[in-house]
Amino acid sequence: RKAAEREAAPLDSAELLKRNEALMAKLKTGTATRADGAKLTATMDAIEARKTEADAIRKSMSQAELIKRNEALMAKMKAGTATRADVEKAAIVTGAIEKRSATLTSIAKETDIAALMKRNADLMKSLAKGTATRADEEAIKAVMKRKEEMDEELKAERARETAAKLTRARAELRLTMRKTEVRDVMNMVKESERTDLCFMVDATGSMASYIEQVKTQVTKIATDVQRTNPHLSLRVGFVGYRDALDGDGGNTLFDFTDSLEQFVSSVGSVSAHGGGDGCEDVSSGIRDVLSLSWKHPTRVLFFIADAPSHGSRYYDSGNDNHPAGDHGIPSQLHRLQSMNVAITFCSINNCTDKMIRVMNSDLGSEYIKTMPLSDPTKLTAHASSALRSSIHTTLTRTGSRKRTTRARGKLSDLSELSVLPEELTDKAERDFSLTEAPPDWGSVTPLRVSTYMHEKVVDVSSLRKTGPLKSMLVSAATAVTTMFGKLVAGKAEEATIQVAPEPFAHGNLRFARHGRIKSAGDWIPCVLKDFKTKGVGEHTLERYLEEMEVNSIASALAKEFNKRFNPPTDHQVGYVVASVVEVKSDGKGERPYPFFFVEDVLVGKYTRYSYNTGYWEEGLLDEWLLRFALWTHEVTDGFMMVADLQGVHSSTGYMLTDPVVLCKDLSRFGSTNLGEEMMKRCKASAEKHLCDLTGRS
Numbered sequence: 001r002k003a004a005e006r007e008a009a010p011l012d013s014a015e016l017l018k019r020n021e022a023l024m025a026k027l028k029t030g031t032a033t034r035a036d037g038a039k040l041t042a043t044m045d046a047i048e049a050r051k052t053e054a055d056a057i058r059k060s061m062s063q064a065e066l067i068k069r070n071e072a073l074m075a076k077m078k079a080g081t082a083t084r085a086d087v088e089k090a091a092i093v094t095g096a097i098e099k100r101s102a103t104l105t106s107i108a109k110e111t112d113i114a115a116l117m118k119r120n121a122d123l124m125k126s127l128a129k130g131t132a133t134r135a136d137e138e139a140i141k142a143v144m145k146r147k148e149e150m151d152e153e154l155k156a157e158r159a160r161e162t163a164a165k166l167t168r169a170r171a172e173l174r175l176t177m178r179k180t181e182v183r184d185v186m187n188m189v190k191e192s193e194r195t196d197l198c199f200m201v202d203a204t205g206s207m208a209s210y211i212e213q214v215k216t217q218v219t220k221i222a223t224d225v226q227r228t229n230p231h232l233s234l235r236v237g238f239v240g241y242r243d244a245l246d247g248d249g250g251n252t253l254f255d256f257t258d259s260l261e262q263f264v265s266s267v268g269s270v271s272a273h274g275g276g277d278g279c280e281d282v283s284s285g286i287r288d289v290l291s292l293s294w295k296h297p298t299r300v301l302f303f304i305a306d307a308p309s310h311g312s313r314y315y316d317s318g319n320d321n322h323p324a325g326d327h328g329i330p331s332q333l334h335r336l337q338s339m340n341v342a343i344t345f346c347s348i349n350n351c352t353d354k355m356i357r358v359m360n361s362d363l364g365s366e367y368i369k370t371m372p373l374s375d376p377t378k379l380t381a382h383a384s385s386a387l388r389s390s391i392h393t394t395l396t397r398t399g400s401r402k403r404t405t406r407a408r409g410k411l412s413d414l415s416e417l418s419v420l421p422e423e424l425t426d427k428a429e430r431d432f433s434l435t436e437a438p439p440d441w442g443s444v445t446p447l448r449v450s451t452y453m454h455e456k457v458v459d460v461s462s463l464r465k466t467g468p469l470k471s472m473l474v475s476a477a478t479a480v481t482t483m484f485g486k487l488v489a490g491k492a493e494e495a496t497i498q499v500a501p502e503p504f505a506h507g508n509l510r511f512a513r514h515g516r517i518k519s520a521g522d523w524i525p526c527v528l529k530d531f532k533t534k535g536v537g538e539h540t541l542e543r544y545l546e547e548m549e550v551n552s553i554a555s556a557l558a559k560e561f562n563k564r565f566n567p568p569t570d571h572q573v574g575y576v577v578a579s580v581v582e583v584k585s586d587g588k589g590e591r592p593y594p595f596f597f598v599e600d601v602l603v604g605k606y607t608r609y610s611y612n613t614g615y616w617e618e619g620l621l622d623e624w625l626l627r628f629a630l631w632t633h634e635v636t637d638g639f640m641m642v643a644d645l646q647g648v649h650s651s652t653g654y655m656l657t658d659p660v661v662l663c664k665d666l667s668r669f670g671s672t673n674l675g676e677e678m679m680k681r682c683k684a685s686a687e688k689h690l691c692d693l694t695g696r697s
Contacts, residue, residue, distance in 0.1 A: 004035075004042035010083030016047045050085070054092050059133035063104075066097050100135055107142040113150055119143055171667065178666045182675045189613060189681075190231040192395040194296040195387060196256055197221075200285050202305040203240030203252060208272035210304050210348075211240065213376040215267040217383070219260050224384040228614060228685040229391055236263045237292050240270050241285030243277070253288045256295075278319035282309035282355075283327040290335055298394040299341040302383055304373065306348040314355040330362040337363055340397070342390040346373035346382060385618050392615040428534045435502040438514040441523075444498045449581035451479040451495055451598075452541070454549060457556035464639035468668065469552055471545045474579075476519030483577045484524055484600055495519045497581060499528050499596065506532060507658060509547075509672070510597070517581075517598060529597040536592055544580045544595045546670050551578040554642045554659035557632050565631075571624040572653030576600050602655060604648030612643040612660040612672055614685035625654065626690040633683050639664055641679045644672070 008016060023040040026032040032040070057066065073090040076082040082090070110116045120143045126132040127140065199214050201207060218236060226232045235256035244250055254266040282305070289301060308315040312323040336343065345356050347370050360366050369389075371382045454469040474482075476495035496518055503511035515528035531538045555575035562572050576599045583594040609625055610616045616626075625645055633641040640663040647656035661669040662679040690696075 001038045001042060004039040005045070007039070008042045008046040010085055011046065012084040012088040013047065013050050015084060016043055016050065019043050020047060050088075053089070057089070057092050058096050059135065061096070062134050063097065063100050063138055066093055066100070069093050070097060096135075100138065103135070103139055104142045107139065107146050110146055111150075113147075113154075116143060116146060116150070120147070175667050178671075179675075182666065182678070185674055186677055188398055189395060189678075192298055192391050192398060193229045193231045194233045195298040195300065195391065196235050196237065196292075196294050196296040197300045197302065197383075197387065198237040198239065198256070198289055198292060199302045199304065200239045200241065200289050202280055202285075202307060203242050203270060203272050204280055204307070205273050206306055207304070210373075210376045210379075211267065211270055211272055213379045214238070214304075215264050217377075217380045218263060218267075220380045221383045221387070222260060224380060225387045225391075227688040228388055228681075230681065230684065233296070234258065234260075235296060236260065238263070238267055238270070239285050239288045239292075240272075241281055241288065242273070243279075243281045244284060251284055251288050253292070255292050277321045278307060278351075279310045279315065279322070280305065280307050281327075282314075283329050283332065286329060286332040286336070289341075290332060294339060294341065297340075297398065298387075298391050299339065300387055300390045301336065301341050301343045302346065302386065303343060303368075304346040304348070305352055308352050308355040313358055315351065316354055318351070326362075329359065333359055333363055333367075337367060340394070342386070342393065343368045344382070344386040345370045346379075347371065348373055388615065388618070392611070392613070395613060395615075429532045430534045432506065432511060432532075433502050434504060434506070435500065436504050439500045441498055441516060444500070446496045446498055448494050448584040449497050449596075450493070450584060451476060452545060452548070452580045452582070453479060453482065454545075454552040457553065460557050460560045461635055461637075463553060463636050468546075469549050471548070471580075479579050479598075480517065480519050480524065483579060483598065484526075494584065495581065497526075497528065497583075497596070497598070498523070510658075513596075515596075515598070525601050527599045527601055529599065530593055530595065539593050539595060541580070541582060541595060543670075544597065546668075548578055548580050548597065550659055550661045550669050550672075551575060551657075553640075553661055554632075554656075557635070557642060558628065558656070560635070561628050561631055565627070567624045567627075567653070570649075570651050570653055571622065573624065573628045574653060574655050575659060576602065576647075576655060576657050578657075599657060602648045602657060604650050604655075606646070606648055608644075608646040610643060610645045610682075610686075612662060612674060612682070613678065614643075614681040616685060616689055618689070621689055621693055622654075623690065623693055626686050626693065629686045630683065630690065633679065638679075640669075641682060643679075643682050 008019075011019065020040065020043045023032065023036055023043060026036050027040065057069070061069070070090065070093045073082065073086055073093060076086050077090065107116070107119070110119075120140065123132065123136050123140045123143065126136050132140075201211055201214060203211060222232065222234050225234075235258045237256040238252070238254045240252040242251060252270050254263065257263055257266075308318065309327060309329060310320055310322040311325055311327050311329070312320065313326060333343075345352070345368050347353070347356075356368055356370055360368050369386070371386070373379065373382060451474050452471050453474050454471050457463070457469065475493050479495060498516045500514040503513045505512040510529045510531055513528045513530070515526045516523040517526050518524060531543070533539070555577065558573045558575050561567075562574070567573065579598045581596050581598055583591055583596075585591075607620065608617065609620050609622070610629065629642055629645065640661050642659050643662050644658070644660035645654075645656055646658060647654060649655075660672040662675065662682060663669050663673050664676045664679070666673060666675050
């Protein structure tokens with residue numbers, strides 16, 4: 001029997017079954033010996049042992065045990081000592097491992113929570129009945145692990161969805177706020193164009209031609225202003241004063257009317273007469289002006305005279321029957337000033353020069369602006385310019401008042417119509433004291449900074465399609481070389497800056513501070529700018545990069561404009577190259593305001609040529625600046641337009657800074673982007689001024 005068992009041990013199942021059949025045949029035919037009987041018993045025991053062991057492999061062994069058994073069998077096979085039974089066991093073990101692995105992999109990859117829970121329920125039933133195998137137990141553990149993973153994935157997915165929804169909601173809310181605020185600004189712009197214009201004219205004998213020009217040119221004045229201010233709502237009034245003190249009769253006055261036809265008819269009935277001595281009763285004219293029904297926010301008085309007022313203080317020499325006193329004029333002028341009536345005096349000759357100097361002295365400023373009007377046919381140009389200037393002043397004054405009120409937490413900040421609010425607390429300004437001179441740099445702590453710049457704009461005509469420019473960290477050497485045109489040695493990633501503690505200037509949005517920067521070698525003077533707000537909401541990298549993009553796009557457009565149109569050297573248009581630096585932590589706590597714009601120092605008289613509301617300083621109009629602004633609209637197919645041109649002018653052209661980009665997409669270019677309607681106004685205004693300047697449409 002022992003010999004029979006040893007003989008059966010190395011055989012595989014197929015061989016054992018074959019042997020069993022042969023021995024059973026002998027037993028059936030009666031030819032089996034006692035030795036055959038022993039072999040048959042050993043064979044049947046071996047077959048049963050193989051089944052038991054195979055069942056144990058499949059049901060009772062863990063995956064780790066299967067792997068260990070498989071390694072042992074493989075070692076035997078490698079050594080050449082494996083029996084047929086070992087080979088069979090190895091196949092069974094390998095099959096069990098592969099099946100388990102497939103099951104566990106399937107569970108690990110399951111994405112359907114319902115299918116996973118159904119599998120879990122089936123496995124738990126087997127466990128409850130006591131029929132669960134080790135494979136089932138391992139599958140249950142795998143299912144539970146996968147469920148935990150799916151729960152975490154679901155949480156993460158929900159968190160991502162929530163974050164995405166929140167981001168979209170914030171973007172939509174910001175855009176809605178921007179639209180609302182831009183609409184409010186446009187309403188304020190339109191409100192400022194509600195204008196009262198009064199002509200106060202010396203109506204004595206020498207002034208007949210000027211009264212005639214008031215009548216004939218008032219419609220031209222309105223039409224001309226409407227080209228730059230399309231929502232102009234104009235009321236006109238007239239006061240013709242004479243010299244009642246010398247018996248020349250009373251004054252002629254017509255209260256404000258919005259009917260130009262009625263105004264022309266009324267002024268047509270005015271006759272110029274009287275004027276016995278060399279001075280006139282200006283006081284009575286101002287008295288009648290004060291009696292008119294002023295009500296619109298923009299108020300303009302056009303004062304036309306060729307003789308001074310009575311009162312020796314108003315002239316150096318002259319024929320005056322009433323030289324004593326000031327005739328109450330100072331108090332009258334203060335009343336007009338308190339009513340925000342802008343006064344423009346049209347100077348016909350120099351005998352009125354002292355009168356205007358004295359009046360301004362009484363008012364404490366150059367409140368009364370003077371325009372030469374020796375030629376009465378020039379009235380339209382002068383009056384139109386004065387009206388546009390007054391409308392802009394009203395707009396600025398109203399925006400400033402709104403900003404002050406808003407700082408108290410009551411109204412939205414308009415920052416002179418260049419800033420739109422994000423959050424009330426973010427818009428309160430930090431305290432500052434303007435300091436013109438640079439500080440003692442030896443007492444200013446150097447700060448390590450990382451520098452950001454935008455990728456180069458390759459094709460300006462594609463700006464509409466490409467979306468926001470990509471920003472990137474650049475090395476200190478790259479930044480300094482690009483901004484200041486100075487080759488810098490070394491490969492330092494971080495630059496070093498020094499910042500003046502107080503600004504030397506400030507605008508609507510930002511402080512401008514003296515600064516120095518270096519990556520290697522000597523310090524380079526620069527200007528460092530930071531937002532004025534006290535709250536940290538605006539002091540983010542995203543906000544600074546957004547503002548830098550405005551400068552980058554304006555600079556790219558200017559370079560392309562020069563390349564295409566080749567303006568004269570002293571009319572080339574350029575923008576200072578800007579970057580953003582982030583102050584690195586010094587281990588002493590985070591800085592509340594860690595970001596600055598870095599620009600080269602502008603040398604020359606700083607001048608503002610235009611505004612993002614369409615207003616241009618008419619005494620500074622330049623054909624090439626107008627063409628540049630209009631071309632930026634054209635080359636981007638009306639998608640955007642550069643506005644708010646300001647900087648310095650030299651023999652090498654205009655070097656500008658702090659641009660505004662108006663754009664159809666209100667989600668871009670920061671709070672100074674007042675959108676498509678304002679862009680149309682700016683375009684119409686530039687076209688009008690260019691036409692007047694060149695004589696070509």
